[in-house]
Amino acid sequence: MIIDGTRLVVTDNSGAKExxxxxxxxxxxxxxxxxxxxxKKAIKGxxxxxxxxxAVVVETKKEVQRKDGSVIKFDKNACVLVNQKGLPIGTRVLxxxxxxxxxRQMMKVxxxxxxxx
Amino acid sequence: MASCTRVLSVQPALTAGSAIHSKPCARAAxxxxxxxxxQQRRAAVAAALSEExxxxxxxxxxxxxxxxxxxxxxxxxxxxxxxxxMAKIAWETKxxxxxxxxxxxxxxxxxxxLICSVFSRPQLNxxxxxxxxxxxxxxxxxxxxxxxxTAGGWELMDWGDVVVHVMTTEQREYYALEDxxxxxxEVSLPFDQSDEAAAVDxxxxxx
Numbered sequence: 573m574i575i576d577g578t579r580l581v582v583t584d585n586s587g588a589k590e591x592x593x594x595x596x597x598x599x600x601x602x603x604x605x606x607x608x609x610x611x612k613k614a615i616k617g618x619x620x621x622x623x624x625x626x627a628v629v630v631e632t633k634k635e636v637q638r639k640d641g642s643v644i645k646f647d648k649n650a651c652v653l654v655n656q657k658g659l660p661i662g663t664r665v666l667x668x669x670x671x672x673x674x675x676r677q678m679m680k681v682x683x684x685x686x687x688x689x
Numbered sequence: 690m691a692s693c694t695r696v697l698s699v700q701p702a703l704t705a706g707s708a709i710h711s712k713p714c715a716r717a718a719x720x721x722x723x724x725x726x727x728q729q730r731r732a733a734v735a736a737a738l739s740e741e742x743x744x745x746x747x748x749x750x751x752x753x754x755x756x757x758x759x760x761x762x763x764x765x766x767x768x769x770x771x772x773x774x775m776a777k778i779a780w781e782t783k784x785x786x787x788x789x790x791x792x793x794x795x796x797x798x799x800x801x802x803l804i805c806s807v808f809s810r811p812q813l814n815x816x817x818x819x820x821x822x823x824x825x826x827x828x829x830x831x832x833x834x835x836x837x838x839t840a841g842g843w844e845l846m847d848w849g850d851v852v853v854h855v856m857t858t859e860q861r862e863y864y865a866l867e868d869x870x871x872x873x874x875e876v877s878l879p880f881d882q883s884d885e886a887a888a889v890d891x892x893x894x895x896x
Contacts, residue, residue, distance in 0.1 A: 628756055657841040663864050671798055679845050679852065683866065689789055 573636035574601040583667030587617015604676030627651035768850040772801035790873040
């Protein structure tokens, strides 16, 4: 459950390490939603500190209910940076990704992830 | 709040990462509660059904396993045929570096992954259009969302068991998907791409 002001860890190799959500579509964002963020911490890479970017939420502390009855939740809120057209800015997704992204038409992020649940 | 690294569910694959908590529905807890008459009726029906199934299983223990394996093999062959057909369409549309990977041993969410390179947006649109048309008319497979060709040089078509990546050469070099899925087995295609490339080269040299 991501709202304005939530800090998220960036789990790709774009260079950003931490971002702050500044805009969501709707009241809150969950896994698979695209949010607008401000880069708070970054190392040398494709984005710099203070830049405003789009990101796909890939991990949330708030649990996600699946239709088979199982529940999935993570230790942290995490996202992957994408550009305006939805292409990932980094080339690899380093953290966990759930297959809910497939239903949300985020297959490019899914294709670059090594750990899909 | 300190981050918790405990894994709640018993899933061997998750223990390494230890960042994910997944649990099945709490049926055991529900069973402990006193049941209402409706739940008791449901439980009785479920018990009767399970008894019937167990009685039937005693006679044909081998058959379901054999049927499941044959169905799996048929589905695998069907996926392979479809993926090869898509690769052939890419080849006919002058796409280059066509690579068909059998990724089922590597990832669980698809079986075959086709990657091909194009050089321009019209060619990208041609590949997308031909593939979606062929898939719908010949193979009876439809996409949930049709690709628009405006995604910045990387279009992806997801047919479930077959995923097709159509990329420009720049995007392909940048993301290096074939390196990422390097452990996947490459499937041989029924056409020779080197001949086609050589023919194009010789023809362009004549010009």
